[in-house]
Amino acid sequence: MVIRERASTPDDAIQGVAPRLVLEPSTVEEAIAAVARCAAERMAVVFVGGGTDLGLGARPSRLDAVIRTGALSRLVDHAPADQVVTAEAGMTLSALSEALARHRQRLALDAPLPGRATVGGVVAANAFGPRRTRFGAARDLVLGVSLVRADGVAAKGGGKVVKNVAGFDLPRLMVGSLGTLALLTTVTFRVHPLPETEVTVLFPGLDPDQVRGFAQAWRAAQLEPSSAAAVFASDRLDLGLRVEGFEAGVADQVARLLDLGRRSGLAGERLGAAEGAAFWRRHDAVREGGSVRVKVASTPSRIGDLARAWLPPILGELSPAGAVVYPTLGIAFASGEPASGAGLAAGLREARIAVTATGGSLVVCEAPPAIRPAFDPWGPPPPSIDLMRALKERFDPDRRLAPGRFVGNI
């Protein structure tokens, strides 16, 4: 077995820290061997999929090698009748979508940059998109994983059936762990049928209270949009609701949403396919663009605080600036170009103090290397940090996997 390896180029640096060596395994066996080699040579290593979320987390405190999973990109198994798919970790979301679409199915995990984002990376970064509104996030869709531990030992957890509670839940434990516990080599997901049709309804120019009130109203009316996102437009919010399913059900829900809006004094419109796509492109631009990206997680009842108090100190330091709020999740993202590092750091500090005081969090997902030293990307560690450290100690006692990248300097 010969694992492709090469010297690093500037593109291989993680937040400005360059590795000596880049390993590019193209099979699961090679991936296991690559991690084993890092273990044998005591190399600190960062795992890279499509590289779309490398801005998440702190700069590695030590870095000898990068293992890229891009060549680990096969579809391992798709059982359409069982609605289960297993893919190698380096397969992109787009490639997976294409394979699933042949059987009129999809992975309902619409993370940003699907052409580059890999299934392993999406799981490791807990990346998600607007369909989380209805289908949940990676932890709600992942069924099984194969992984390689820091010591080069391969293991698996979960299974290939939608229902399974045998053993400790390694698959969900990998979600959001950012390569600090193990390298993912394959991931098994539950998949869903592709909807017959989808329609987006737009309610433009709302204030935060109207968004919050309307979210309560459609829930009270027992309507179930599959995506709900409010995109900032100057000081107002354009709320887009996507309804998916069979024609009859979608037409009915769209009519009822519009009617419900009217009764709440909100003028909405049913968007055509092209206009609908344009709205979601505006959403994607916030999630995918900007040299600075910030995630603020709170609860749905805090939308007013989010939009009026917490995001403005950040948005005020970005130009151009954009933001999107998921009203049913209580999560918002802001992105743009920073005017000054010091100003941005002050804005982030102000927002973070307010958010964390109410039990939420503010995470910097992307920032230029030059201004990173001015702030901690994760914020204060949670009360359970000692358990996380204990977990890290059990999985990676020598602290060689993405050292220093995670919460609390893990």
Added chain:
Amino acid sequence: MNGRASVSDLASRMAAVVGARNCFSEGPDLLTYECDGLTHGRTRPDLVVLPGSTEEVAEVVRLARASGRPIVPRGSGTGLSGGARPVPGSVVVALSRMRRILEVNLEDGWVRVEPGVLNLDVTKHVSAAGYYYAPDPSSQSICSIGGNVAFNSGGAHCLKYGFTVNHVLGARLVLHDGKVVDIGGPALDAPGHDLLAALVGSEGMVGIVTEVTLRLLRKPETTRTFFATFPSTDEGGEAVSRIIAAGILPAAIEMMDRLAIVAAKAATGLDWPDVGAALLMDADGPAAEVEDLSARAVKIAREAGALELRLPRSEAERQLMWKGRKSAFAAVGRISPNYMVEDGVIPRSEIAPVLREIESMAKDAGLRVANVFHAGDGNLHPLVLYDAREQGQEDRAEHLGGEILRMCVRRGGSITGEHGVGAEKAAYMADMFGDDDLETMKRVRSAFDPDCCFNPGKVFPSSRLCGEKPGPGGMEHPAVKSGEVQRW
């Protein structure tokens, strides 16, 4: 010397913490705690303690640890895998006194409860406002949230709505050293490792949960149910496959075979026909969507060979149909003196061939197997019928149950879909997972509980109780001394 306190010493110290009547080491009350819902495996604990608060749980854990005794957490004791079965010399910590609903926030969709709160009581508490708690194990009127968290409980409706793990937002956990830690909370995506994923389904092996924050859902606008009968499970299985393939996501889709139907009829007096298979399906959601889905599913069932289709004319009639399904386990008692419930999972597309295989395995063993299952997610509940009075039947039944689980694994499935591994199925974990897989899982456990003081002997098939380390306090575990550990 081990400094191990006598039971009476420990009992009096515990009594000082929880009150004398909430702590006992003898008497008829102790019997209840010798097993969970799986009553054929019984072990007497040294002591049973019923703390009433987080602080009391923490102190109870400290005292039990100081005495060198393993701790077995317990909810309502309805589990079906021996997960709450004590080990010799253990302290059972039962959470049934902690049943307060602490806080409700409907706008943000959560409720914070103590672990002894019963599953159905969560829904009852918010039902008037139009909300509910989704996971609905068949035992939901008696099982506790703490037990649901430990076993990642599912239910008929988890096909669409997921398991306990998808509905737990936060937890307060008492650790092995009596420290109390909060994990997660109402806000999503707290930075750090997903410790809730490690906690939910850990079968009482990482600590004792004293508060849980659960997600609440708005009730669906409409639920449409239909009941269909088929000549055999072949046509029934085919109907399920075609419904799923048509892009329909039912809220629940359940199937029963001939023997299970006979039992349910005997127990409930339902006028179900004598057929080879019956299917019960729920579709829920916005009204127009549900009417459409339901009509499509009915059409598919008919095309797949349904003999008869019934649509309930009232909510009462719908509830009766579900009662027939939910009472199926107990109903089997009507047609057999004893039975064992298994809980295997297979890829759902293999339902028909698997049922035929089970039938032939049962024939070879000279036993009968009734099948009740969550067809949508391939979760089988074969009920192995036997007569304990007949010499050797119980052993044959146990063996057959095990062989059915192994067959599920061979078909790419799992040894448990919702009941958990517990003490009973630990031996089968090695069929599903290799040594390295299990060792990796043990690392998760030991990050929380390095000395394995919580619920030893569950989940892992090894006779080593805790990785490479000896038992609590560095002394030999009482279960090893007694030889009990060989069972695991």
